[in-house]
Every structure is written in C-alpha cells, then in structure tokens.
Amino acid sequence: MSPVIIKTIRIRKRYLAALVALVFLSFYLTRAQNDRAERQAVTAMSQALASRVIVVDPGHGGADTGVAGKSGALEKEITLAVSRLLADNLAQAGAMVLMTRETDSDLSNPVTAGLTAKKREDLERRVAIANDNRADLYISVHVNNSPAADRSGARVYYQRGAVQGGKAGRHMQSELAQVLKNTGSQPAAVDYYITRNTSMAAVVVEAGYISNEAEEKLLLDPAYQGKLAWAIYAGAVKYFALENPPVQRPPENDKLIQTFKEQEQKTLKEP
Ligand SMILES: [Zn+2]
Numbered sequence: 001m002s003p004v005i006i007k008t009i010r011i012r013k014r015y016l017a018a019l020v021a022l023v024f025l026s027f028y029l030t031r032a033q034n035d036r037a038e039r040q041a042v043t044a045m046s047q048a049l050a051s052r053v054i055v056v057d058p059g060h061g062g063a064d065t066g067v068a069g070k071s072g073a074l075e076k077e078i079t080l081a082v083s084r085l086l087a088d089n090l091a092q093a094g095a096m097v098l099m100t101r102e103t104d105s106d107l108s109n110p111v112t113a114g115l116t117a118k119k120r121e122d123l124e125r126r127v128a129i130a131n132d133n134r135a136d137l138y139i140s141v142h143v144n145n146s147p148a149a150d151r152s153g154a155r156v157y158y159q160r161g162a163v164q165g166g167k168a169g170r171h172m173q174s175e176l177a178q179v180l181k182n183t184g185s186q187p188a189a190v191d192y193y194i195t196r197n198t199s200m201a202a203v204v205v206e207a208g209y210i211s212n213e214a215e216e217k218l219l220l221d222p223a224y225q226g227k228l229a230w231a232i233y234a235g236a237v238k239y240f241a242l243e244n245p246p247v248q249r250p251p252e253n254d255k256l257i258q259t260f261k262e263q264e265q266k267t268l269k270e271p
Contacts, residue, residue, distance in 0.1 A: 085229035153183035171236030
C-alpha cells in the first residue's frame with residue numbers, strides 16, 4: 001500500500017470515529033430532549049388532578065413484611081418509600097391524597113388474633129378508606145416476587161372487566177415502560193381483593209421483582225424510586241386529563257360493594 005493510501009485510510013478512521021461519537025451524542029441529546037418534553041407535557045396536563053381524591057396504598061406493613069429480597073430488602077419498606085414520593089407528586093399537583101398508612105404498621109386492629117384474620121381486616125380497611133371517601137382513583141403499590149430469578153420489570157394490574165381501572169392501568173403501564181424501559185406496554189387483568197372491592201378506578205402497581213438481584217438493588221435506590229413515582233404519577237395525570245372519568249358515581253355502587261364484600265368471605269386473593 002502506498003503511503004498516500006495509508007494516510008487516507010487513517011483520516012477516514014478518524015472521521016468515522018467522530019461520526020460515531022456524533023451519532024451517539026445526538027441520540028442522547030434527543031432522548032434527553034424527549035424526556036424533557038414529556039415531563040413538560042405531563043406538567044401542562046397536571047391541573048386535571050386538582051381536587052381529585054386519590055388513595056395511595058403502600059402494600060403490607062408492620063408484621064406483614066410482604067416479600068423479601070436476598071440482601072434483606074423488604075417489600076413493605078419499598079412500597080412505603082415509593083408511595084411517599086408518589087403522594088408528594090400528586091399533592092403538589094392539587095390532588096387530595098389519602099395514604100392508607102404512613103408508618104411501618106398494618107391496618108388491622110391490634111387485638112385481632114391470627115394472621116389470616118388480621119390480613120382480612122387490614123385489606124378491608126384499606127378498601128374502606130377509598131370507598132368511604134368516594135375516591136376517584138386507588139393506587140396500591142407492591143413489589144413482585146418470582147421463582148424465576150431473571151424475571152424483572154414493573155407491571156400494572158387492574159380488575160378484570162373494570163373499564164376505568166383498565167384505562168388507568170394502560171396509562172400507568174405505558175408511562176412505566178417509557179420511563180423505566182424495562183417492561184412492556186400492556187397492564188394485566190387480575191382478580192384481587194382490593195381491585196375487586198374498590199368502587200373507583202383501581203390499580204396495583206408491582207414496582208419490580210425483588211427476586212431479581214439487580215432489580216432488588218434498583219428498588220432500594222432513591223433515584224429509581226423517584227422514577228417509579230414519577231411514572232405512576234404521569235399515568236394518573238394522563239388518565240384524568242385524557243379519559244376525564246366522571247367524579248360522581250351512582251349511589252347503587254354502595255350496594256354493589258356490599259355484595260362483593262359478602263361474596264368475599266369465601267376467597268381472599270391479594271398481591
Ligand atoms: Zn405485595
């Protein structure tokens with residue numbers, strides 16, 4: 001090869017490296033710009049939350065620790081941390097936020113004996129807070145667990161057949177997918193005690209898998225908890241801004257809840 005050709009190839013290599021760097025830079029700049037635009041869009045829509053009653057429900061608490069990770073992380077602590085951040089976001093936008101618990105405690109009566117009886121009472125009270133206050137949205141925060149150690153990602157669950165729950169679930173799942181980039185865009189339909197017995201749009205957000213070592217670390221990271229809280233908040237904003245569900249519910253809903261509660265005596269499913 002003549003010296004001239006070698007020189008040309010070297011220059012081309014340098015140009016190529018610069019080009020690759022530029023492509024990466026523009027990719028990251030575009031993504032940062034998109035994230036900023038997305039945040040601005042959510043903020044612009046956030047007045048849709050004004051005077052909405054939203055229940056934020058940190059799963060488990062007290063003796064009921066929920067699931068545990070290898071490093072000792074407890075579901076009840078992660079759910080409370082994420083819920084606090086979520087409640088702050090919602091309240092700042094003007095929503096009336098009710099938290100089912102703000103400390104490390106469950107909601108059962110201290111004199112009630114037996115784990116099953118305590119769990120039932122705990123869940124009944126969480127649901128009652130939402131129904132008695134005629135909430136517009138119920139967000140229960142949980143953490144997932146699986147025997148498959150590589151399973152990961154956040155997932156939103158709603159009551160099978162619930163129209164408003166499904167809409168809220170889709171907006172939240174879509175935001176989680178966009179913000180965390182670790183999950184699909186579709187929520188899952190389930191039949192859980194809390195989603196079945198609440199009379200408003202209700203979702204259970206499983207923030208991630210504590211059984212996955214890498215995700216367990218993320219779930220304990222305040223910055224990641226902030227991302228989770230933001231995504232759930234953005235989903236709530238879009239649900240109210242774009243779906244505009246009626247605030248007034250028909251009075252016969254109360255009868256419906258009672259019926260559900262009577263049926264519930266047989267089975268108790270919860271996340
Ligand atoms: Zn749970």
